[in-house]
Amino acid sequence: MQNQMYKPLPSGSVVDFFELAAHQNADGIALKFGSNSYSFKALNNSINKYANYLLKSGVQKGDIIGVVLDRSPQVITALLAILKCGAAYLPIDPEFPEDRIKLMLDDSEAAFVLIHNGLSGSIHTPQSKHLIIEELEAALTDGDVADPGIKVSGNDLAYLLYTSGSTGKPKGVMVSHKNLLNFLLGMKDIFNTDTHTRLLAVTTVSFDIAGLEIFLPLISGGQLVLADKEITKDSKALIDILQVQGINIFQATPATYKLLLQEKWPSLESLTLLCGGEALSKNIADALLQKCGRLFNMYGPTETTIWSTVKEITKEDGFISIGAPIRNTSVYILDENHALLPAGTEGEIFIGGDGVALGYYKRPELTAERFIADPFSGVEGARIYKTGDLGKVLESGEFLCLGRSDNQAKIRGYRIELEEIEHYISKISGIKDAVVKVEGADSLEPKLIAYLIPSDLATLNGGAATKKEVVSWRKELSKDLPAYMIPNGWVKLETFPLTPNKKVDRKALKYKEPENELKTVVESSREEAVLTGRLKAIWETELGVKGVEPDDNFLN
Numbered sequence: 001m002q003n004q005m006y007k008p009l010p011s012g013s014v015v016d017f018f019e020l021a022a023h024q025n026a027d028g029i030a031l032k033f034g035s036n037s038y039s040f041k042a043l044n045n046s047i048n049k050y051a052n053y054l055l056k057s058g059v060q061k062g063d064i065i066g067v068v069l070d071r072s073p074q075v076i077t078a079l080l081a082i083l084k085c086g087a088a089y090l091p092i093d094p095e096f097p098e099d100r101i102k103l104m105l106d107d108s109e110a111a112f113v114l115i116h117n118g119l120s121g122s123i124h125t126p127q128s129k130h131l132i133i134e135e136l137e138a139a140l141t142d143g144d145v146a147d148p149g150i151k152v153s154g155n156d157l158a159y160l161l162y163t164s165g166s167t168g169k170p171k172g173v174m175v176s177h178k179n180l181l182n183f184l185l186g187m188k189d190i191f192n193t194d195t196h197t198r199l200l201a202v203t204t205v206s207f208d209i210a211g212l213e214i215f216l217p218l219i220s221g222g223q224l225v226l227a228d229k230e231i232t233k234d235s236k237a238l239i240d241i242l243q244v245q246g247i248n249i250f251q252a253t254p255a256t257y258k259l260l261l262q263e264k265w266p267s268l269e270s271l272t273l274l275c276g277g278e279a280l281s282k283n284i285a286d287a288l289l290q291k292c293g294r295l296f297n298m299y300g301p302t303e304t305t306i307w308s309t310v311k312e313i314t315k316e317d318g319f320i321s322i323g324a325p326i327r328n329t330s331v332y333i334l335d336e337n338h339a340l341l342p343a344g345t346e347g348e349i350f351i352g353g354d355g356v357a358l359g360y361y362k363r364p365e366l367t368a369e370r371f372i373a374d375p376f377s378g379v380e381g382a383r384i385y386k387t388g389d390l391g392k393v394l395e396s397g398e399f400l401c402l403g404r405s406d407n408q409a410k411i412r413g414y415r416i417e418l419e420e421i422e423h424y425i426s427k428i429s430g431i432k433d434a435v436v437k438v439e440g441a442d443s444l445e446p447k448l449i450a451y452l453i454p455s456d457l458a459t460l461n462g463g464a465a466t467k468k469e470v471v472s473w474r475k476e477l478s479k480d481l482p483a484y485m486i487p488n489g490w491v492k493l494e495t496f497p498l499t500p501n502k503k504v505d506r507k508a509l510k511y512k513e514p515e516n517e518l519k520t521v522v523e524s525s526r527e528e529a530v531l532t533g534r535l536k537a538i539w540e541t542e543l544g545v546k547g548v549e550p551d552d553n554f555l556n
C-alpha cells in the first residue's frame with residue numbers, strides 16, 4: 001500500500017533546512033546540553049567553523065568521515081559540519097570495542113576520523129587520517145564563520161551506518177540526502193514540529209533513530225535538548241529532565257520505556273511519545289498513555305531510513321499496529337515469489353519509496369538480494385527493500401508487524417544478527433560450533449543464551465560451562481562485540497537438535513537458569529561491567545584520560 005499523498009521533495013538538503021531555521025530563529029535556543037545553551041546563530045557559526053577547518057584539513061565532497069566522539073554539542077556540530085562539506089558521516093559510539101571501531105573505519109575506507117585525543121592512540125587506521133577534536137576546538141577561536149556553500153544532490157551520501165551482519169561482519173547502510181530529507185519532512189508534517197518543539201535526545205548517534213532526535217528539532221527552529229551519557233542511563237534523571245526542560249517530544253525504544261515506567265512519573269499532557277525499534281506491547285502502550293498527551297508507534301529498518309510507518313495509539317485501540325506508510329513511502333505484503341498478498345494474509349513486509357537507502361556499502365550481492373526492483377510503483381529504477389519482517393495488512397489499510405522470518409533479534413533496542421555472535425563464538429579456541437538464542441524477549445531483561453559444542457567432548461561437564469570458561473569467553477568476545485551482544489548464559493551440548501529438514505531446531509534449545517556458582521559469574525560480570533563503566537567515566541571526565549581499560553595498570 002502506498003501513502004496516498006505523493007509530495008514532491010523540495011530541492012536542498014537537511015543542511016539547507018537547518019540554515020533556513022537558523023536564519024528565521026537566529027536568537028532562539030537550538031541546542032541545550034547540561035547548563036549550556038546555544039542559539040541557532042551560535043550553533044550555525046560553530047558548524048561553519050568546523051566545516052571550514054575540515055575543508056582546510058583536506059576533507060572533500062563525497063568523503064566518508066568517521067565520527068568517534070562522546071555525546072556532547074561537539075558531536076552535533078561535527079555531524080552538520082560534515083554534511084556542510086558535502087561529505088558523509090559514519091557515526092561510531094566510542095564505547096564500542098576498539099576492534100569493532102577499527103573494522104568499521106577500515107571497511108568504510110573513511111578518509112578521516114574525528115576522534116578524541118585519548119582514543120586516537122589506540123585506534124590505528126592506516127586509511128583514515130585522524131582529526132583530533134581537541135586540536136580542532138583549540139584552532140577555532142578565530143575560525144572562519146562563512147558558510148562553505150557546498151551543494152549536494154539528493155543521491156549524495158548523507159551517512160553510512162553499520163548494523164550487525166549475519167555473516168559475522170557488520171554491514172554499512174548507505175543513506176542519501178534524499179532519503180534523510182524525505183524522512184525529516186515527513187516527521188515534521190506528522191508531529192507539526194516548530195519553534196515550540198523541545199525534543200529530548202537520548203539515543204547514541206551510532207543508532208539511526210538518533211537522526212530524528214538531532215535533525216527534526218533543528219530543521220523546525222525548535223530545541224534539541226541533548227542528554228549526556230550519564231543521564232541516558234538513569235531513568236530518574238530522564239524523567240526529571242523531561243519535566244524541568246518542558247520536553248514535548250521524546251523518542252525511545254520499548255526497552256527504555258519499560259525502565260522509565262518503573263519510576264514514579266506524573267502525567268505530562270504536553271508530551272508526545274514516540275516508541276519504536278521493537279514491538280510495542282499493549283501493556284506498555286496502555287501504561288504510556290497514562291503518562292503523555294499522545295503516543296505513536298514507529299516502525300522501520302535502518303535500510304529504509306529511520307521510520308517508514310507510523311501509528312498514533314489511543315486508549316480505544318484494541319491492538320497495536322504499525323499503522324500506515326509515511327510520506328512518499330509504500331509498504332507491500334508479499335509471498336515468497338514476491339506476489340502481492342490480499343488483506344489479512346501473512347507475508348513478508350517490503351518497503352518502497354523515497355526512504356529506500358542506496359544499499360550496503362561495498363556489498364553488491366547483499367544489496368541485490370535485499371534491495372530488489374520495485375514491480376509496483378511504475379517508477380523507473382525504483383527498488384523495494386526486503387525487511388525480513390513478517391506482517392499483514394488489514395482491510396483498513398493498517399499494517400501489523402508479526403515478528404521476524406530470520407534470526408535477527410532486538411536486545412534493549414539494539415539490532416543483532418544472532419549469526420554474528422555465533423561467528424565470533426565459533427572462533428574461540430576450544431569451541432567447535434555455536435547457536436545463540438534470545439530468552440525472555442518480552443521481559444525487562446531479555447537474555448542472550450549461547451549453546452555451544454566444545455571441540456573436545458570430554459569437557460562437556462554435563463552441559464555446564466565452568467566459571468573459568470565463561471570469564472575467558474566473555475573476555476574474548478568483548479574484543480570484537482559491544483556489551484549488548486555478549487551472551488549472558490552458556491550451555492554446552494554434544495550436538496544441536498535438528499528439524500526434519502536438518503536445520504538447527506532453535507525452538508528445541510531450552511535454557512535452564514544455572515546453579516548458583518555460574519549465576520554469580522554472569523551477574524558479577526554484569527556488575528563488573530557497570531563498575532568498570534563508572535570507573536572509566538571517572539578517569540575520562542575527571543582526569544581527562546581516555547581509553548582506560550579494566551586491565552590497565554596505573555602504577556607503572
Ligand code: AMP
Nearest residue numbers: 276277278279298299300301302401415
Ligand atoms: P533497526 O534497523 O535497528 O531500526 O531495526 C529494524 C527492525 O526492528 C525492523 O525490521 C523490525 O524487525 C524491528 N522494529 C522496528 N520498529 C518496530 C515496531 N514498531 N514494531 C515491531 N518491530 C519493530
